[in-house]
Amino acid sequence: MAMDLQSPNDDIVQQRTMASMEEKLLKSRQRRSHPEPHTICPFPGSLIKVHDEIRWPQLTSFGPCRHRTHRFLPFEKRKWDLLDEFLTRTKRNWQFYYERLMNSTDQIKRCYSEEVDKPADDHELVEMMLLDGSFMVELFLQYEEGKDFTPPPPWSVQTLIADLLKLENQLPFFVLENLFELSTVGPPIRSLSYLALRFLSQAFRKSPEMVKAQVRKPKHLLDLFRRSLLPATNLDEDSQLSKHDHPMHPIQSVKHLRTAGISVRQRTAKSLLEIDFKKFQIPPLALKIPPLAIDDFTNAILVNCVAVEQCFTDESKHFTAYVCFMSCLMKQPEDVGYLRSADIINGFSRDEESFINMLNGIGTKVGSTLRECYLCKQFREIHCYYNSYWASISRSFFQYNHIMLYCSLLQIIVSIVGWRVSGN
Template sequence: MTIPVLREFWIKGRNRSVRAESKRKASFPSKHDDEVTNNTEGWVINIEEKLNQVSSFKKEDSWLDHCIFRVPRNLRVLEPKAYIPQLVSIGPYHRGKARLKEMEKHKWRLLQHVLERTGLQVKLLLEAMSELEETARRCYANQFEYMDSGEFVEMMLLDACFVLELLNASINGLIYCGYSWGDPIFSSRGVLPCIQRDMLMLENQLPLFVLDRLFALTCDPNQTESVSQLALQFFDSIIPECRNLHHGLTSSTYRGLHLLHVVRQCLLPSSKATFQREDAKEHQPQLVGHCVTMLRDSGVKFQKKNSGKFMDIEFKKGVLHIPPLVIHDSTKSIFLNLMAFEQCYSHCSNHVTSYIRFMDGIINSSRDVGYLLDKGIIDHGLGSEEEVAFLFNTLCKDIAFDINDCYLSSVYADVNRYFDRKWHWWEASLMHQYLSNPWAILSLLAAILLLVFTLTQTFYTVFSYYKIK
């Protein structure tokens, strides 16, 4: 036999042996095969039990209604105090915490005060809250099965009443709402700012429709402002940008999710600032990796923009127009919770995250902060410029960000394009070295005049020589 014939004969024989072995195992399964079969059946049962548990997560896409979330662990571990209320619990996430129980007695006191002032029966308010329970539960990312209907409705009533009384008394006055000047909640200078900060934490929210329903039942019939409008006035002391923005806000044209969302919506830049040119879209934008000092060296100028919204940033003809931003002790917590909401809620843009990323890019040191301070772009109440720089450089840690999904992408593209042109560097160097002060200008003019005189003298000397000759 030839070698090819022998190889073919060997392959056929091996295939017959494999088929025979398979038939033998099928007819007489071994102990090992029985063990594998038993293990497989056990695995199937285990997986089927776990799949049956999925029904507890409500397959009807209930997460689409979620708008009040637990802050992701990777963010919480970095700045736990920024996300955890220190004085008052609003909503179910932190209800019953030992450190917050002191405020619970004030909630009951305020509820009693509302009933006495309005003459309403508590049964009416409980029935109104009960009608909203199912919808309100769907707003939270956690199900809170351990809270029965009675406890959840009680929580809604107490917390909503507490929030509304804070808004009413702070805006309309203590006497108007029937409180004394010495009330421990409204008159204490140290308590109210901390409560305001707690009320702007992502985990410390009530659905806005709960506040709206209770407000409609308990407010003065002559009250013309909505809960959202009152909230913007209430938070004006810690977010000055809210000032006067509530006038154009009406319940018929605006629907917020909760108070944190209301504040975020009022801070969003104007449509003009969010507009992206087509040529900017064609170029893949890159983050501005240049601080204020480097941008100034390249010829970029900074100018305070007269806008009530600090995110209205524009770049025109080599000038960065940035609205003023006021920074204080609560700014860090507010920004972190706004960014956490943008990370968790998929139905909103990432405008706050984009703004913080931009400011983080242009601020690297206290020198950068000092220059923005001189220009009126930043005003802070922190200890030093170093603290402001550290604030911006740490806010976006572990925050997901896509430059292509950014309302400032055209600004990034224009600034980087301007920065890369050498002519702007030469022009800026000339301005900084020779035209930065009157004495430098005089020195430059003197040098130019001396050069002109020298050239003139040389010309006449040469001209005289050839004329005589």
């Protein structure tokens, strides 16, 4: 009689399988009991092939997404320095903040998607949140006090700000707020959102008035910065106008629009997204665009804001529409040259080609997904005007040819009649 022998290795495999199933079932129960969606996720795959390098931090990493790789280790010392300064400022030891963050570990984990490889040990996760979070809060406080933070060469503050606004470098904003609120005695004079935007906006080459602080319950720093730049438009009205539209037609480049009599001018606005087309301004018709800098920072901001909108379906597609709109306008260096002469864009000429490639790459990837957006009206009116302009030119040319043909026939008839009369 044969006996079914089971080796110790089989028992180990079975135990691991059962433990894995238990862990997956537990995660499933947690998702159902806490239905709120995550707010931080990896860079969307649709954009990786277009601009993979923009997703990577240059100076340092925050949070678990791309944490503590070897090339970021030198900057870790600066984080510990600012943590020490934060503790000195607040006159509290690190255990005070550590214990309170430990009570929020489940909430912190839910902010990150399952694709993010989070530390298995809660203590490691809390240490990460405390070190990175206190660095950010102290950084914003010191800037408000007039102290300049100098990153190690060859990096600049602009590089640090770009890293703070990378999608895969985000911390839950409530972690920063908890640290900020616990660190103050009495009501704070300024909100954390205000302090953060004050620091972040210094690298955007814009006046302070162009950055608003009225952002309620931001998910993270990138969400705060992105929403602070959204234009104050009637989105409900624009959506109603576009619901029955077909997919948006691309508009022509600056060169072709100018040929059709549409001038392109700089516009002073509170947001770089506030593009306006004056359809009934005669003469001339004017497309007005707020100024924009061409540099690595702008590239990173635009791409990461589009990435947020592509990751979360409930987010408005303002930056996606803006990038698609600008990609239509700038097809060739001569389009960029005209916008530069009109003071709409500025920056180094060496960045022009990469900027055009960035715009066109994103426009190709996500442009077809736009159905309703805040620029629907501008897309439609420019497209209709351009087509009607050239249709009228074609009609005029056709009519002119007919008139010239009639004149030629009449001239031939007159010549024949004259010849016959003279012959008689």
